[in-house]
Every structure is written in C-alpha cells, then in structure tokens.
Amino acid sequence: MRIVPSVCLAAVAAGLLVLPWSAAAQSFLAPPPAGRSSQPDTTALQQQIDQLKKEFGERIAALEAKLAEAQVAAPTPAPPPEPAAPAQPSAASGAKFFNPDTAVIGTFLGTGGRNAINPSPALEMPESEVSFQAIVDPYMRADFYLAFGEAGVELEEGFATLTALPGNLQAKAGKMRAAFGKVNTLHNHVLPWADRPLVINNLVGGEEGISDAGVSVARLIPIGNVFFEATGQVFRGDAAEGELYKSSKPGDLSYVGHLRGYVDLTESTNLDLGASYSQGHNAAGIVADVDIGRFTTELFGVNATFRWRPLTRAIYRQFVARTEYIRSHRDQFDGVQKADGFYVSGDYQFARRWWLGGRLDQSGRADDASLLDRGQSFLLTFMPTEFSKVRGQYRRTAYADGPTAHEFLMQFQFAIGAHGAHPF
Amino acid sequence: MLKRLLIRQTLSFLFLMLLAPAIASAQLKVVATTEDLGSLASEIGGDRVSVTSLAKGYQDPHFVDPKPSFILAVSRADLLIVVGRELEVGWLSPLLTSSRNSKVQPGSKGYLDASLTVRILEIPTGQITRAMGDVHPLGNPHYWLEPGNGRRMAQAIRDKLGELSPNDKTLFAQRYADFDQRLAAAEKRWDAAMAPYKGTKIVTYHRSWPNFMERFGLEVMGYVEPKPGIPPSPAHTIDLIGEMKRQGAKLIVVEPYFDLRTPQAIANQASGKVLVLAPSVGGSKEAGDYIKLFDYDIGLLSGTLKQLTGK
Numbered sequence: 001m002r003i004v005p006s007v008c009l010a011a012v013a014a015g016l017l018v019l020p021w022s023a024a025a026q027s028f029l030a031p032p033p034a035g036r037s038s039q040p041d042t043t044a045l046q047q048q049i050d051q052l053k054k055e056f057g058e059r060i061a062a063l064e065a066k067l068a069e070a071q072v073a074a075p076t077p078a079p080p081p082e083p084a085a086p087a088q089p090s091a092a093s094g095a096k097f098f099n100p101d102t103a104v105i106g107t108f109l110g111t112g113g114r115n116a117i118n119p120s121p122a123l124e125m126p127e128s129e130v131s132f133q134a135i136v137d138p139y140m141r142a143d144f145y146l147a148f149g150e151a152g153v154e155l156e157e158g159f160a161t162l163t164a165l166p167g168n169l170q171a172k173a174g175k176m177r178a179a180f181g182k183v184n185t186l187h188n189h190v191l192p193w194a195d196r197p198l199v200i201n202n203l204v205g206g207e208e209g210i211s212d213a214g215v216s217v218a219r220l221i222p223i224g225n226v227f228f229e230a231t232g233q234v235f236r237g238d239a240a241e242g243e244l245y246k247s248s249k250p251g252d253l254s255y256v257g258h259l260r261g262y263v264d265l266t267e268s269t270n271l272d273l274g275a276s277y278s279q280g281h282n283a284a285g286i287v288a289d290v291d292i293g294r295f296t297t298e299l300f301g302v303n304a305t306f307r308w309r310p311l312t313r314a315i316y317r318q319f320v321a322r323t324e325y326i327r328s329h330r331d332q333f334d335g336v337q338k339a340d341g342f343y344v345s346g347d348y349q350f351a352r353r354w355w356l357g358g359r360l361d362q363s364g365r366a367d368d369a370s371l372l373d374r375g376q377s378f379l380l381t382f383m384p385t386e387f388s389k390v391r392g393q394y395r396r397t398a399y400a401d402g403p404t405a406h407e408f409l410m411q412f413q414f415a416i417g418a419h420g421a422h423p424f
Numbered sequence: 425m426l427k428r429l430l431i432r433q434t435l436s437f438l439f440l441m442l443l444a445p446a447i448a449s450a451q452l453k454v455v456a457t458t459e460d461l462g463s464l465a466s467e468i469g470g471d472r473v474s475v476t477s478l479a480k481g482y483q484d485p486h487f488v489d490p491k492p493s494f495i496l497a498v499s500r501a502d503l504l505i506v507v508g509r510e511l512e513v514g515w516l517s518p519l520l521t522s523s524r525n526s527k528v529q530p531g532s533k534g535y536l537d538a539s540l541t542v543r544i545l546e547i548p549t550g551q552i553t554r555a556m557g558d559v560h561p562l563g564n565p566h567y568w569l570e571p572g573n574g575r576r577m578a579q580a581i582r583d584k585l586g587e588l589s590p591n592d593k594t595l596f597a598q599r600y601a602d603f604d605q606r607l608a609a610a611e612k613r614w615d616a617a618m619a620p621y622k623g624t625k626i627v628t629y630h631r632s633w634p635n636f637m638e639r640f641g642l643e644v645m646g647y648v649e650p651k652p653g654i655p656p657s658p659a660h661t662i663d664l665i666g667e668m669k670r671q672g673a674k675l676i677v678v679e680p681y682f683d684l685r686t687p688q689a690i691a692n693q694a695s696g697k698v699l700v701l702a703p704s705v706g707g708s709k710e711a712g713d714y715i716k717l718f719d720y721d722i723g724l725l726s727g728t729l730k731q732l733t734g735k
Contacts, residue, residue, distance in 0.1 A: 138529075138531070141521065163521060163524065163529065164529075165524065168499065169524065170524050220495070220496075220499060220522075220524055222500075225493065227492040227493060227495060260492075262491070262492035264491065270493070272492075311482060311483040311681075312482045312483060312680055312681050313681070314483055314484055314488075314681065315484055315487050316683060352655050353655070385558070385653065385654065386558075416554075419510070419513045421490060421514055421517050422487070422489070422515055424489050424490050424491065424518070
C-alpha cells in the first residue's frame with residue numbers, strides 16, 4: 001500500500017506544475033474554454049502556435065525579399081532590417097517630462113580640537129543643498145539652489161540664464177553668487193576643502209560671500225584659441241548679511257566686474273586666470289540705523305588655476321594648483337583700511353578614489369588691516385564614487401589676536417538625484 | 425603713382441579680409457563630442473565640413489572636463505553631434521549653456537543626437553538605483569562599436585548635413601554610399617576573421633563592448649568592474665577568477681584608460697591574457713577612422729584568440 005501515497009504525491013506535484021502553466025497559458029492566449037478537459041486545449045494551442053510560426057516566417061521571407069529588391073534598386077539603401085529605431089526612453093512617464101532635474105547634496109561636518117576665536121560645533125549638518133534645474137523655453141534656462149540648514153531654508157541661488165542672446169552675450173537675473181574671483185563662485189560641495197580660506201572669510205564675506213539679487217551680463221570674447229569672458233554684474237548691495245556690503249538706500253547698489261582668460265597649454269594641462277573688481281556700501285558708517293558715514297568698500301582680486309590631468313589616466317591622476325590674491329579698501333570712521341590676503345593650494349589625486357591636498361592661508365582683517373591671520377591645512381579625501389566623499393582636514397590657524405587653533409575637520413558629503421555636471 | 429598702387433593693394437587686401445570669413449563659412453563647422461562621431465562626420469561631409477572632436481578616443485568618455493576651450497568650439501559650431509544616452513551627462517550641459525550658441529541647443533536644427541536611430545542594448549527595465557553602480561537609465565551608450573549602428577549613425581549625419589546644407593545633398597548621399605560600400609566590404613573581412621571564435625567566452629573591464637561582442641559572436645561572461653563605474657574589489661576579483669576558470673574564459677579586454685594591474689593579476693590566475701583594444705576612433709594611433717578602428721580591434725582580437733584557442 002506504499003504505492004498510494006507516492007501516487008498521491010506525484011499527482012499533487014503534477015498538479016502544482018501544470019496548474020500555473022495552464023492558467024498562465026489560458027489567460028495569455030485564449031479566452032477560458034467552456035470545457036474542462038485540458039488535452040484538446042493543448043493540441044489546439046499547439047496548432048495555433050504552429051500556424052502563427054508559419055505565417056510569421058512567410059511574412060519575414062516576403063519582407064526580406066522586398067528589402068533585397070529595394071537595396072538593389074536604390075543607390076542609398078534603407079536602414080538595415082533588424083531592429084530599427086529603438087523605443088524611446090520609457091523611464092519617464094508622460095507627466096514627468098517637464099519636471100526639472102532635481103538633486104540633493106548633504107554635507108555633514110564634525111570638528112574636533114580647540115579654537116577660541118571662531119569655534120565650531122562638534123557635529124553639525126550645516127547644509128543640505130537642493131537643486132532644481134531645467135530649460136524654461138527656447139530662450140532661457142533656470143537654476144535654483146536651496147540651502148537647508150539645521151534651522152532654516154535659504155535661497156542660495158535662483159536665477160534665469162538667457163541663452164539665446166546675440167553678440168556672444170549671456171545674461172542672468174535673480175539671486176546668484178557673484179563672479180568675484182574663484183572661490184566666491186563655488187558652492188560648498190565643489191570646494192576642494194571642508195572650509196573656505198581665511199582670505200575669503202576675512203575680506204569677501206565668508207561662506208555666504210557676495211551672493212545677492214541682481215543682474216549679470218557676460219560676453220564671450222574668443223581670441224584665437226584663448227577663451228576670454230568679461231562679466232559685469234549689478235546687485236542690490238547686500239552681501240554676507242551686511243558684514244561686507246550693506247545697502248541703506250535703494251541707490252546703494254554693489255558692482256562686480258570680472259575678466260577670465262583660459263588657455264589649453266597642452267591637451268592635459270591648462271591655465272585659468274582671472275581678475276576681479278567689486279564695490280559697494282559697507283555698514284561702518286551706520287549709527288543707530290542711519291548711514292551717516294556713507295562709506296564704501298572696494299575689492300580687487302586676481303586668481304590663477306593650473307590643472308594637469310593626463311587624458312589616458314584621467315580617472316587616476318590629477319593635479320590642481322589654485323591661488324587667489326584679494327585686496328580690500330574699506331572706508332570707515334578711522335580712514336581707509338587696506339587689508340590684503342591670499343591662499344595657495346594644491347590637490348593631487350594619487351589613486352582612483354584618493355586625493356591629497358594642502359593649503360596656505362594668510363589674510364588681514366577688513367576692518368583692521370594690522371591684524372594678520374595665518375593658517376595651514378592638510379587634507380585627505382576619499383571618494384567612493386562621484387556621488388559621495390569623505391574628507392579629513394587638519395587646520396592650524398594662528399590668529400593675530402588670540403591663541404593658535406588646531407582643529408580636525410571631518411566632512412562627509414552625499415548626493416542623490418540627477419547627475420550634475422562635473423565641477424571644473 | 426606709388427601711392428595709388430598702395431591704395432589699391434590696401435583695398436584689395438581689405439576686400440580679401442572681408443571675403444575670408446565668407447569663404448570659411450561655406451564649410452559647415454561640425455563639433456562632435458567623440459572622435460567616432462567626428463570620423464563619421466568627415467566620411468560624409470568631406471571637404472564641405474570642418475570637424476572638431478571634443479573627447480579623445482583614448483580618454484574615458486564619461487569623465488571629460490568641460491574645458492572653456494570646448495566652449496569656444498561649441499560656440500562656433502553649426503552642428504553639434506552627441507553620443508547621447510547620458511554618456512556626456514557630466515560635461516555637455518555646461519558647454520551648451522556657456523556656448524551662447526542657440527543653433528546647437530537640444531531641439532534646435534543644429535543638434536543631432538546620434539543615438540536616436542541606432543540599436544541600443546541593456547536598456548534597464550524596472551526600478552534602477554545607484555546601488556547598481558553608474559547605470560545609464562537610457563541604455564548602454566557604447567553603441568557605436570557595431571558597424572550596423574555605424575551605418576545608421578552615418579545615415580543620420582547624412583540627412584542632417586543635407587538639411588543644413590541642401591546644395592550639397594547629393595554629394596553627401598554619394599559619400600555615404602561610398603562609405604556604406606567600404607564598410608560592407610570591411611564587414612565581410614571582419615566576419616571572416618572572427619568566424620572561428622564564435623561563442624568564445626571573454627571578460628571585459630567596463631560594459632563598453634556589448635554591441636561589438638554581440639556582433640562578432642563573443643560572449644561576455646563577466647566584468648573586471650563589480651558594477652559599472654565601480655573599481656575592482658578583491659571579493660569580486662576572486663569570484664571572477666573562479667568563474668573564468670570554470671567557464672574556460674581566457675581573454676580580458678580592457679579600454680586604454682583603465683589601470684592594467686588588476687586585469688593582469690586576474691589573467692595570470694586564470695592563465696589568460698589581457699588585451700587593450702581601442703573603444704573609439706583615436707583610441708590607438710592605428711585606429712584613425714571608423715573603419716580602421718574595427719580593422720585594428722578585429723586584427724588584435726582575432727590574433728590573440730588564435731593564440732589562446734589554437735583555432
């Protein structure tokens with residue numbers, strides 16, 4: 001009587017195997033038949049399939065014959081038979097076509113060590129940048145960057161770029177980072193350091209920098225193989241929350257002018273040079289909310305970037321040297337303070353995911369040129385992919401008016417969403 | 425008398441100066457993002473076009489710097505030909521925006537995405553995330569490495585050039601027909617050279633070769649990269665060596681811009697060989713144009729497979 005259970009098992013197994021198949025076949029190929037017997041169904045199905053095969057084969061043969069004729073007849077043959085134009089990107093469902101490219105870049109920062117002058121919290125999430133970018137119409141594109149701090153949201157940049165102007169011109173309107181020098185134009189996540197250089201903090205308004213509502217016009221001036229771009233910008237006149245520029249009247253506009261020259265030295269080396277000027281009203285003359293001094297600040301800057309990236313080894317080796325010199329003429333009650341400063345930095349990529357860097361800093365203070373701060377930094381950056389990076393920075397800062405600070409910064413960055421352009 | 429001569433000379437010189445741009449502009453200025461597209465544009469356009477290619481054939485086309493010198497080239501272009509499928513996603517957009525050239529913006533007459541009429545492989549289905557590495561949501565963009573697609577790209581370029589320069593339409597059609605014939609003849613050569621190795625299993629570094637290997641009948645059984653764009657990891661390398669031994673794969677094809685150390689170590693373990701092939705025109709000195717690219721690659725590939733398989 002052992003046979004019975006094994007027969008039962010076999011029957012159940014067969015049922016399990018056949019059931020899903022026949023169910024699927026039924027739902028696919030034909031309306032469910034009235035009868036319950038499955039044997040005739042399979043034969044019918046087989047016949048249908050054979051019929052289809054035959055018809056299909058005939059049609060293909062006919063098509064091939066036609067094509068052969070056409071190829072003989074026409075001097076330029078029609079596109080080859082097999083798979084013509086592939087189906088277009090199925091990824092976007094209709095409603096999403098015009099959504100802007102969206103990305104979020106998170107920056108997490110840990111700081112250890114001692115700094116009596118300018119202390120930082122041990123752990124913070126100083127910025128999460130959300131970007132929306134899209135083409136508006138045939139004449140312009142729009143770029144929005146919202147910076148989410150731990151406490152609030154700020155419009156870091158939001159502007160339209162007119163891309164179809166004649167005469168090699170390009171105009172922008174909105175809130176934007178001004179084209180003063182190099183570092184001022186860069187967002188935090190593309191900086192080669194976890195912080196901004198001293199000269200930027202002391203003279204150009206630090207992290208926020210010159211970032212204001214205004215209009216910008218830039219002209220491309222090609223001279224042979226040298227790229228020149230001249231930019232003129234007018235802003236409302238507020239920068240770095242009034243620390244750099246402060247507009248007390250609607251007429252207190254600030255101005256930025258920039259000239260950039262770029263040349264390829266060889267296919268793997270290039271030189272990027274810039275000269276900048278900026279002017280605006282400062283807050284030094286404001287007494288009891290009234291600007292009685294009417295003082296202004298003038299900024300002058302030059303910057304140079306040298307890059308080496310051998311093309312065949314581009315993903316493994318790279319060297320970038322950057323320097324920027326800035327001079328500030330700040331008018332105030334005790335006369336014009338003429339402070340200046342610079343940074344020199346080098347970054348070397350020594351493996352696919354690893355970078356080594358160093359930076360020298362020196363800068364006077366905008367409101368007291370006699371105070372000179374100096375700093376040195378060493379950096380090691382690990383980039384698992386182009387969408388994340390971990391960076392350690394040792395920073396020594398010798399302040400003019402306090403104890404020397406030794407700090408260790410640990411920065412962790414991660415990006416999701418649309419693939420942005422590589423920084424250059 | 426002398427004075428008059430001088431004036432006449434000056435005037436004629438000025439006249440020539442005025443004419444010079446007109447003569448120059450009779451040529452269509454074509455900018456191609458890669459040398460493959462540039463080579464095809466030269467095949468079809470001949471002396472009616474001047475072609476500038478941005479990325480070099482020996483550099484990784486995913487990681488190209490958007491240099492201002494490229495902005496200059498795009499700003500002067502009458503036609504911009506791109507590979508598309510997000511190959512240039514990291515560097516083309518800033519070039520387009522800064523070029524101030526409305527003729528070549530996407531959607532304009534002077535913008536040609538060469539991928540729209542070709543056969544694309546590896547189009548992902550279902551959910552994709554970057555946990556899969558650097559996946560291309562619109563399919564594998566290395567589609568130019570297949571003569572059938574080369575022909576389709578050349579057709580698209582022929583049609584576009586004819587649209588931009590209607591007077592030369594017949595010329596472009598003739599040049600295409602000539603290219604088509606040479607390509608067809610070459611294909612016979614390549615097929616014959618590769619015929620003995622049909623079904624041979626190989627490994628490639630990146631997923632640059634699906635169209636090429638499918639066309640010439642080789643089976644890619646693994647990649648040196650654990651996921652697209654992710655550098656080799658020890659665990660994956662060990663797995664790959666085991667898998668190559670099990671399946672008898674002996675050849676590792678590497679693009680010229682990748683480090684050879686890991687592929688070499690894998691090949692040593694699997695008693696195989698590393699072969700650097702040109703993934704693009706210009707990827708090696710001998711791969712000077714679209715047809716020579718295949719001549720070079722097929723020559724090396726069939727030679728090495730002969731050594732390895734003894735066929």
